Amino acid sequence: MAETVVGAEAGVARAQTSRWAQIKATVGAWSFMSPAIFLVLVFFFIPAILLFVLSMTDLASSNFSDPWTYIGLENYRRLFSDRFFPKILRNTFKYVFLTLGFFNVGLALVLALLTSHINRRASFLFRLLWLLPRITPSVVYIVMWRRFVQTPPYGIINWFLSMFGVERQPYWLTEMPWLFVVLVNGFVGASFGMIIFTSAIEAIPKDLFTAAKVDGASSWQIIRDITLPLLRWPLLFVTTYQTLSLLVSFEYILLLTQGGPGLYTTEVWALTAYKRALKTYFGSHAWGYGAAWGFILVIIGVVMSVVYLRVFRFDELVQEPKIDVL
Amino acid sequence: MKVELENLTKRWGDVFGADSIDLEITDGELVAFLGPSGCGKTTTLLMVAGIYKPTEGVIRFDERVVNHVAPKDRNVGMVFQSYALYPHMTVFRNISYPLKLKKVPQEEMQRRTQQVADMMGIGHLMDRKPAQLSGGQQQRVALGRALVKEPDLLLFDEPLSNLDARLRLSMRGEIKRLQLELGITSIYVTHDQVEAMTMADRIAVMREGKLLAYGSPEELYDRPRTLFIGGFVGNPPMNFVDVEVVQENGAYHARRGGFDVVVPPERGGQAAGHGTVIFGIRPEDVAIADDGVPGEIYVVEPLGRDDLIDVRMDEEARVHVLADPALGLRIGDNVKLRFNTDEAQFFDPETEQSLLWA
Known part of the structure; x- marks a missing residue:
């Protein structure tokens, strides 16, 4: 349209400059993204490919003299025909969604809402205290929990129970392994969401709450109608991020129950992968087989990410870039 | 309600x-x-x-x-x-x-x-x-x-x-x-x-x-x-000038240096005998005239309908005046100011209270 007014020659010149500007913009964008792309390639794509390659071999400490034998999908066949495969899969989802629902998102949200309704200083102190387990070494943290649930005379829980005259004083960890697996993970996990949600709540303009109060809303109605809808983005972010991090986390379970008590009671996928590859009896590390377990976990993670992105419509939340093209 | x-x-x-x-x-x-x-x-x-x-x-x-x-x-x-x-x-x-x-x-x-x-x-x-x-x-x-x-x-x-x-x-x-x-x-x-x-x-x-x-x-x-x-209250704001109000031959004068205006007795009477008081006058109650208090134009701010003129009467006393742009006033011009003292205000410099509407 403009070209017809300014004439053909000027039009060509303009088209050229705009093409040049486009190239510059593209190069600029890629160079800004390159550090992130580099990191994702080196620390995700390449390891994932290596993992897949490894999973197609029979690499193990038992046949280390003759490594790298290509055995196709044999490891996967073995994995899916494992008697405990369905149980481990169920355990994994049970672990992820119970911890996520009750603690990493649920309790985190409750704590954030509570602390944002009390005095600033007190809430800051409270959040700081809640962060302590996160910066405590895992082993120390778990040893502490194992003491909590011990039989007398060591267990604090039982000591309290005896104060209330409760006679039965078992080793609670074997009594209710799942409760403690979820609790121990959730107690630490909740602090992440709490911090994110708290800062998101504090970022909501005060006037909105004043307006809602004047409009006639009760505290609960304010939370339901104003706070929660405005926390949509942090809620989705924490849910997605914590799902993925719970999927691959196993160290607390390893330290707490080692997947027991009994056969695979609290064993999750990541723990199995770890055990197969790196912690098998008699030093028989089945690296190839473990890699197959690991690779399936990668696939589960990717699928879940895609599902989250679709279900939560992340693309809608991503705004147009605010920075002008260079 | x-x-x-x-x-x-x-x-x-x-x-x-x-x-x-x-x-x-x-x-x-x-x-x-x-x-x-x-x-x-x-x-x-x-x-x-x-x-x-x-x-x-x-x-x-x-x-x-x-x-x-x-x-x-x-x-x-x-x-x-x-x-x-x-x-x-x-x-x-x-x-x-x-x-x-x-x-x-x-x-x-x-x-x-x-x-x-x-x-x-x-x-x-x-x-x-x-x-x-x-x-x-x-x-x-x-x-x-x-x-x-x-x-x-x-x-x-x-x-x-x-x-x-x-x-x-x-x-x-x-x-x-x-x-x-x-x-x-x-x-x-x-x-x-x-x-x-x-x-x-x-x-x-x-x-x-x-x-x-x-x-x-x-x-x-x-x-x-x-x-x-x-x-x-009021835009442009009221002018304030330190003056002394004295009675002479039955008339009240607000004075400082070359500045001398007659004020109506019902207002001047309240301000006389207080020593130095603050004389307040709104820009619209000051006019450029043929005779009156002399001053020099310091700044001219065209507002469209009016020009807001900042006139310097002496080293410390300046007043804002609303003037007709048709007058074509410029910085540095010497002008004479007439004050509509029916609207004059007087304030005590110590308490900052009005001497008229206590």
Whole structure:
């Protein structure tokens, strides 16, 4: 349209400059993204490919003299025909969604809402205290929990129970392994969401709450109608991020129950992968087989990410870039 | 509804947000709380809304003490400088939210929301989100939300400050007309004295948490009780010159150096015998004339309809004068000034109180 007014020659010149500007913009964008792309390639794509390659071999400490034998999908066949495969899969989802629902998102949200309704200083102190387990070494943290649930005379829980005259004083960890697996993970996990949600709540303009109060809303109605809808983005972010991090986390379970008590009671996928590859009896590390377990976990993670992105419509939340093209 | 504030005080530790405010707002009146930022006007407003609890004092709606009544039970509507629209709700849901909370039946809610939106001229924007509206439209939605529940009291917290100058002017008129038509008692917080003058039935001038003056715009303009009010109310602001008032041959003269004007006895009489006093005169009461007090033009600021002329009478005494642009005055010109001393004000330099309207 403009070209017809300014004439053909000027039009060509303009088209050229705009093409040049486009190239510059593209190069600029890629160079800004390159550090992130580099990191994702080196620390995700390449390891994932290596993992897949490894999973197609029979690499193990038992046949280390003759490594790298290509055995196709044999490891996967073995994995899916494992008697405990369905149980481990169920355990994994049970672990992820119970911890996520009750603690990493649920309790985190409750704590954030509570602390944002009390005095600033007190809430800051409270959040700081809640962060302590996160910066405590895992082993120390778990040893502490194992003491909590011990039989007398060591267990604090039982000591309290005896104060209330409760006679039965078992080793609670074997009594209710799942409760403690979820609790121990959730107690630490909740602090992440709490911090994110708290800062998101504090970022909501005060006037909105004043307006809602004047409009006639009760505290609960304010939370339901104003706070929660405005926390949509942090809620989705924490849910997605914590799902993925719970999927691959196993160290607390390893330290707490080692997947027991009994056969695979609290064993999750990541723990199995770890055990197969790196912690098998008699030093028989089945690296190839473990890699197959690991690779399936990668696939589960990717699928879940895609599902989250679709279900939560992340693309809608991503705004147009605010920075002008260079 | 009548509103009464009695000894209303808000303290945070040693800091006074509002300091023993006493005032009464009659039914249907629009009262402006006017003052610089941090003067306690919003604090007072939020106490009336029920967001802040008063440290001391009483708030009465008609005869009912509402100190401990929750905001939702006060039936007030509020409009904010930031609009405070709920960003995740459509215009319809924003306006109807107070009704939804009151559990008004769906059909009635629909009807009342549409009615208010049409009144505000935003009936066609019901499905938009606030981010898709202009500032003026957002302010209309905010007004609609405040009006839809048919409040007994409307509270405005600098509602026009975020709008551009032209829109501010037209919204000012609209709010005023709307308030008159609906006859809802209103409190209007502003730091803009033009807004307060043009809209309010009465103005409460506040500074540092204290109520300095409470009266009609004319009263504050014509009979300022303190130096602060004299200088704060009116645009361009009042001129102040240190003078001594003496009686000579039956006439009162306000004098300093080459400056000598005759003032009417009913005003001059009050100021005479106080030594040095502050003489206040508004720019529109000073005129460029053929004879009078000599001075030199320091600055000329064209305002369009008038030129605002800054005239230097001596080293320390300068006055602003509104002059006809047709006079073609320029910086450096020597002029003569005539003062309409019927409107002269006198203030005590120590107490800053008016010597005329104590």
